[in-house]
Amino acid sequence: MPPQRATLLQVAQRAGVSRSTASFVLAGRHVDMRISEDARQRVLRAAQELDYRPNLMARSLRTKVTKTIALVSDTLASDPYAGRAIHGGLAAAVAHGHLLFIGETEGDAVVEEKLISDFLDRQVDAFVYASMFTRYVRVPKLLKGHPVVLLNCLTRAARPAYHSVIPDELAAGWSAAKVVIDGGHRDGIHLVGNPAQHVFAGRERLAGIREAFTAAGIKLAGTIECDWWPDSAYEAVTRALAGGPPPKALICFNDRVALGVYQALREAGLSIPGDVSVVSFDDSDLAAWLRPQLTSISLPHYQLGWQAVELLLGEAGRSEPAIRRIPMPVRSRGSTGKP
Known part of the structure; x- marks a missing residue:
């Protein structure tokens, strides 16, 4: 005993x-x-x-404060890369003397309801409601009336009822275009990916890219459409290279697309960045593994997690609910150069 x-x-x-x-x-x-x-x-x-x-349990019964918060996500916790948001949230919780419970639903509404009910039974003080991909959500009814911050998601309400913390994808698109523009590229610039309007990140990145090129008086040469995956990008770029002159710069919608682009360019005998400059988004581990290393606009997962918990527990959270866009820094490496 x-x-x-x-x-x-x-x-x-x-x-x-x-x-x-x-x-x-x-x-x-x-x-x-x-x-x-x-x-x-x-x-x-x-x-x-x-x-x-x-005895913290006895204290919480007296004070109605348990010094605990819960993070409820779809698949954020099990993704090794996006899991950095969990690390940021944990660090902020510890800084405020709180424990952070983590629950994952895998997008199952029944599991989500059960998780939230269990956390409420344990009298957690507040919630972070998180999504793996930036998207619009409906906040579960069980969370109404409780302190909530949205992580990597937002609602469509004209007047937000909750703080939302999302990456600044619009500014990231502008930054990617500026990398190409500042490298001296004026023509032969293509996008690689499928900027579908229903994908929040793609839509925002595309808008930022177009704004930057319009401001610089530059027209995109076109879009090589493919899924956001290496084999689809490889096949699409291989077809494009066989059907016309090679591009001078490619802006990929994520690092996995860039991997397929690298393979297609190599097979065509084109060097990076000597013949073609390549820039991407996400700054996953893949960006540092590729040769030459890939210039990529970084998703600030750790900062997203930290800021979400900080808004729950810190002074900033007492302000009017709003959407907070976290900057996405440029990680300049060896895949971009002058034309």
């Missing part, structure tokens, strides 16, 4: 003070309760000798 944990009464008896005095000392209220320094030291010494730890 595990050893019985010391009680507050035992600490008080060893220190020679009342139970309430011991409670005030351990809660840091010795000054306002005018407890002598000698008594404070005796209580602290007794607590250390007895290895006293407060």
Whole structure:
């Protein structure tokens, strides 16, 4: 059997003070309760000798505050790359003296309802509602009336009821275009991917790219359409190279697309960046593994997680609910150069 944990009464008896005095000392209220320094030291010494730890369950029943928050996601937690958002959220929770519970639904509404109900039964103080891909969501009815911050998702409401933390994909598109423009490219610039309007990231990235090129007086040469996956990109770029002059710069909608692009260009005998510059989005581990290493616009997963929890627990969260866009920095590497 595990050893019985010391009680507050035992600490008080060893220190020679009342139970309430011991409670005030351990809660840091010795000054306002005018407890002598000698008594404070005796209580602290007794607590250390007895290895006293407060009963958090009993405290939460008294205060209605459990110092816990829950993150409910679809598949965010199990993705090794996007899981950095979990690390950011954990770090922010620890900084505020809270525990972070994590639950994953895999997009199953029944599982989601059960998870949220279980967290509510455990009296968690607040929720982060998260999505693997940036998208519009409906906040579950069970969360109404509870503190909630949306992570990597947002609602369609004209006046947001919750803070939302999302990557600034619009500015990222502008940044990708600027990498190409600042490299001296004016023509032969193609997009690679399928900028479908129903994909939030694709739509925002495309809008940012077009804005930057329009501002610079540059016209895109075209779009090589493919799925956001290496084999689809490889096949699409291979066909494009066989049917016309090679491009001078390719902007890929993500790093997996860029992997397929690299393979197609190599097979066609074209060098990167000597013949063709390549820039991408996400800055996954793949970007650093490719040779030459891939210039990519980074998804700030850690910062997203940190900011979501900070809005739940910090002063900033008391402001009017709004959409907060987290900057996506450019990671310049060896895949871009002058034409």
